[in-house]
Amino acid sequence: MKIENITKSYGKTEVLKDISLEIKTGEKIALLGSNGTGKSTLMNIINQSLAPTSGKISYGEMHLTPENTGYIMQNMTLPSDARGIEIMRLFAHDKIAVAKGAELVKNFRMTDFITRKISQLSGGQKQKLFLISALQNQPDYFFLDEITTGLDSESRTELFEFLSENDAVKQATTVLVTHYMEEALQLCERFIILKDGKIAADLTKNDLISDEFSEIIFDRPVKKFDNYLIADKTYKLPKNMAEEILTDLSKNIVSYKRDFTLDLEGLLS
Numbered sequence: 658m659k660i661e662n663i664t665k666s667y668g669k670t671e672v673l674k675d676i677s678l679e680i681k682t683g684e685k686i687a688l689l690g691s692n693g694t695g696k697s698t699l700m701n702i703i704n705q706s707l708a709p710t711s712g713k714i715s716y717g718e719m720h721l722t723p724e725n726t727g728y729i730m731q732n733m734t735l736p737s738d739a740r741g742i743e744i745m746r747l748f749a750h751d752k753i754a755v756a757k758g759a760e761l762v763k764n765f766r767m768t769d770f771i772t773r774k775i776s777q778l779s780g781g782q783k784q785k786l787f788l789i790s791a792l793q794n795q796p797d798y799f800f801l802d803e804i805t806t807g808l809d810s811e812s813r814t815e816l817f818e819f820l821s822e823n824d825a826v827k828q829a830t831t832v833l834v835t836h837y838m839e840e841a842l843q844l845c846e847r848f849i850i851l852k853d854g855k856i857a858a859d860l861t862k863n864d865l866i867s868d869e870f871s872e873i874i875f876d877r878p879v880k881k882f883d884n885y886l887i888a889d890k891t892y893k894l895p896k897n898m899a900e901e902i903l904t905d906l907s908k909n910i911v912s913y914k915r916d917f918t919l920d921l922e923g924l925l926s
């Protein structure tokens with residue numbers, strides 16, 4: 658899908674300003690940034706539950722429907738008397754989903770607590786229940802909005818281990834809104850950092866796990882480094898990659914600045 662120059666205002670306040678991005682089928686994208694920067698608003702525009710104020714969205718080959726889309730938010734509420742298994746059945750779209758749900762319960766050792774009442778489950782168990790209730794339908798599109806709010810770090814880790822091991826998640830085009838970089842790194846390969854309603858950085862995993870970068874200006878665009886473009890013909894490359902191209906493309910390099918460090922904390926603050 659292609660998002661071009663979208664804006665979103667609530668009343669007179671513009672919370673998204675001129676956002677453009679492309680999302681490919683199967684991509685796993687994290688939306689990061691401080692409170693109120695518009696992450697949930699952007700996710701809801703992407704998943705069609707909210708219309709932008711202006712701009713254009715072309716969905717291309719993507720067709721999101723309630724049947725093929727899973728959406729989990731923070732602190733979802735459920736009738737406290739209902740049992741886990743009843744919730745799963747309520748969300749299941751068909752018999753295939755019911756069978757898949759039973760498989761998920763077994764694989765993730767949840768047999769014990771799906772027979773309990775919702776009021777008897779911990780926060781982490783509730784979120785797991787929501788996740789398998791959505792995943793049993795094997796969604797093509799999966800939207801996760803701050804799903805670990807209120808959970809301790811152990812439950813957060815467990816939930817993300819569960820997600821990153823799940824086959825349905827592996828195949829789904831996924832957008833994750835989170836404050837935690839470690840969650841984003843566990844599930845996603847692309848990281849979009851929003852700041853003041855704009856995209857401050859659009860990074861790959863390589864950018865994040867290597868903290869040393871080189872800023873290189875070429876005399877022409879270099880297509881294979883498109884993901885690392887930061888300005889006209891200027892690329893920010895992980896150091897090891899930059900060193901490699903020094904030999905290959907040395908004639909085309911106008912400027913090479915070593916040890917350009919990504920100010921991640923600055924971007925996320």
Ligand SMILES: Nc1ncnc2c1ncn2[C@@H]1O[C@H](COP(=O)(O)OP(=O)(O)OP(=O)(O)O)[C@@H](O)[C@H]1O
Nearest residue numbers: 667668672690691692693694695696697698699834
């Ligand atoms: N329905 C609404 N009506 C009015 N203002 C809204 C509405 N939804 C969100 N906002 C405002 O828009 C801004 C962006 O909100 P959004 O929830 O998208 O940010 P966020 O980055 O997801 O925040 P957080 O990390 O705190 O969840 C905030 O200032 C919020 O108060």
